[in-house]
Amino acid sequence: MNLADSTVVVVGSGFGGLSTACYLADAGADVTVLEKNEQLGGRASRLEEDGFRFDMGPSWYLMPDVFERFFDHFDRTPSDYYRLERLDPHYRIFFKDGDGRGDEHGDGGTSGAEGVDFVDILPELEKNKELFESFEPGAGEALQRYLDQSERNYGVGMEHFVYTDRPRFRDYVSMDVARNARGLNLLGSMQDHVEQYFDDPRLQQIMQYTLVFLGGSPKNTPAIYNLMSHVDFNLGVYYPENGLGGVVDGIVELAEELGVEFRTDYEVTDVTGHEGDFFVHSADERIAADLVVSDADYAHTEQELLPPESRQYDADYWESRTYAPSAFLLYLGVEGDVEPLAHHTLVLPEDWNEHFDRIFDTPSWPDDPAYYLCVPSETDDSVAPEGHSNLFALVPIAPGLPDGPAIRENFREKLLDDIEANTGVSLRDRIVFEESFSVSEFADRYNSTKGTALGLAHTLLQTGPMRPGHRSPTVDGLYFTGSYTTPGIGVPMCLISGQHTADAVVEDY
Numbered sequence: 001m002n003l004a005d006s007t008v009v010v011v012g013s014g015f016g017g018l019s020t021a022c023y024l025a026d027a028g029a030d031v032t033v034l035e036k037n038e039q040l041g042g043r044a045s046r047l048e049e050d051g052f053r054f055d056m057g058p059s060w061y062l063m064p065d066v067f068e069r070f071f072d073h074f075d076r077t078p079s080d081y082y083r084l085e086r087l088d089p090h091y092r093i094f095f096k097d098g099d100g101r102g103d104e105h106g107d108g109g110t111s112g113a114e115g116v117d118f119v120d121i122l123p124e125l126e127k128n129k130e131l132f133e134s135f136e137p138g139a140g141e142a143l144q145r146y147l148d149q150s151e152r153n154y155g156v157g158m159e160h161f162v163y164t165d166r167p168r169f170r171d172y173v174s175m176d177v178a179r180n181a182r183g184l185n186l187l188g189s190m191q192d193h194v195e196q197y198f199d200d201p202r203l204q205q206i207m208q209y210t211l212v213f214l215g216g217s218p219k220n221t222p223a224i225y226n227l228m229s230h231v232d233f234n235l236g237v238y239y240p241e242n243g244l245g246g247v248v249d250g251i252v253e254l255a256e257e258l259g260v261e262f263r264t265d266y267e268v269t270d271v272t273g274h275e276g277d278f279f280v281h282s283a284d285e286r287i288a289a290d291l292v293v294s295d296a297d298y299a300h301t302e303q304e305l306l307p308p309e310s311r312q313y314d315a316d317y318w319e320s321r322t323y324a325p326s327a328f329l330l331y332l333g334v335e336g337d338v339e340p341l342a343h344h345t346l347v348l349p350e351d352w353n354e355h356f357d358r359i360f361d362t363p364s365w366p367d368d369p370a371y372y373l374c375v376p377s378e379t380d381d382s383v384a385p386e387g388h389s390n391l392f393a394l395v396p397i398a399p400g401l402p403d404g405p406a407i408r409e410n411f412r413e414k415l416l417d418d419i420e421a422n423t424g425v426s427l428r429d430r431i432v433f434e435e436s437f438s439v440s441e442f443a444d445r446y447n448s449t450k451g452t453a454l455g456l457a458h459t460l461l462q463t464g465p466m467r468p469g470h471r472s473p474t475v476d477g478l479y480f481t482g483s484y485t486t487p488g489i490g491v492p493m494c495l496i497s498g499q500h501t502a503d504a505v506v507e508d509y
Contacts, residue, residue: 004028014042016482017295019498081250089120193223215324217356275477298484324454333433363398455483
């Protein structure tokens with residue numbers, strides 16, 4: 001079968017599906033993307049109501065080099081589709097212990113409302129080093145050494161272990177891997193690695209917060225992921241025009257230029273057949289295809305869409321996986337401003353080990369949560385009516401937790417109290433729009449296993465060749481893309497996953 005004469009159906013329009021569709025269309029295939037929901041983008045959905053516009057899923061634009069590389073493949077640039085603004089500060093942190101660093105602790109620390117202190121991570125590295133030095137002597141230069149290692153890990157890791165797909169263990173048994181892995185900390189935990197540089201637990205938290213984007217904890221995420229600090233401190237944090245939804249729009253526009261067809265409100269119920277003779281079914285029709293790529297939740301695809309004889313894994317396999325957190329989200333339209341919150345704000349407890357334990361070890365709703373507040377109206381006037389703020393709060397929680405109305409209402413009250421106590425921002429009496437989203441909605445809207453917000457966590461036993469593969473070994477012509485596959489979780493990784501999946505298809509056909 002010649003790919004240029006083939007029809008390909010991509011199930012799901014998350015970033016992995018959109019990326020795969022672009023690469024395959026560019027290679028000559030006739031590509032149709034089917035999306036269950038009313039809008040494209042998968043978890044990067046948008047909520048628009050009463051003049052407010054929220055990015056419901058990812059809200060951080062990190063690793064700009066990955067987006068540039070993606071568009072460059074098609075002789076485009078991101079700026080052909082959306083503008084970027086580098087955020088200053090990159091993000092703000094409130095420490096719940098009440099001992100945040102104030103003005104006397106360098107340019108990165110600022111006194112907030114009602115005496116509440118916060119620290120800012122800034123675009124200027126020297127100022128960040130001054131901030132770290134204010135916490136403990138020698139921490140400024142330790143940050144420099146840490147970032148030097150992080151930059152090296154990023155360069156080697158991206159080129160040889162992320163952009164180069166190694167789906168099988170034998171792909172790692174080579175001189176190339178041995179040579180490039182030398183000096184990389186591949187097996188230790190992020191907790192052990194960070195403790196080699198910093199003693200102060202707050203500095204450790206600053207270096208580890210990005211693990212939330214990988215769906216892991218400091219204790220279960222391999223140290224190689226210290227490369228995320230290069231992403232954070234050196235490459236910068238950006239806001240794309242119209243938010244992450246604007247990035248979705250840009251990639252969809254590119255895909256349509258390449259000839260991709262999109263259909264929304266098409267809920268796939270079954271995938272039957274094999275190479276050259278697939279049918280992708282909904283409740284009332286079916287679409288024929290030569291090849292199928294699933295960007296839907298991997299476990300859902302295997303357990304619900306495929307007949308038993310076509311599945312790679314049984315239910316016990318999926319039950320035994322470690323899933324990334326789900327989330328409790330409040331989307332809030334608020335009268336007035338919400339100073340001193342920044343565009344990206346983190347609120348971290350004195351000891352966040354308990355919070356991670358509540359996610360991975362003893363699943364339960366947290367008593368003292370770590371959480372993230374996003375206020376895009378600090379940067380973009382179009383996301384809220386004049387005189388109002390756009391705010392969402394995200395608390396990582398264990399997947400699979402019960403989240404009925406009484407539980408949500410109780411946790412909502414606790415969260416609003418916590419925000420006021422630790423940032424000085426009172427919200428309760430100024431809320432003019434509100435909607436919550438949690439475990440149940442992740443499961444219902446995205447067919448997400450256990451309501452995980454992200455997919456499979458990046459534990460040591462779920463990294464690289466130990467993640468599910470792009471090719472189905474049981475059905476010729478069936479492929480997978482997205483966060484369950486390599487290289488893993490996050491918008492940039494899903495874009496790269498799409499390239500890996502498309503490369504596998506091109507190699508096969």
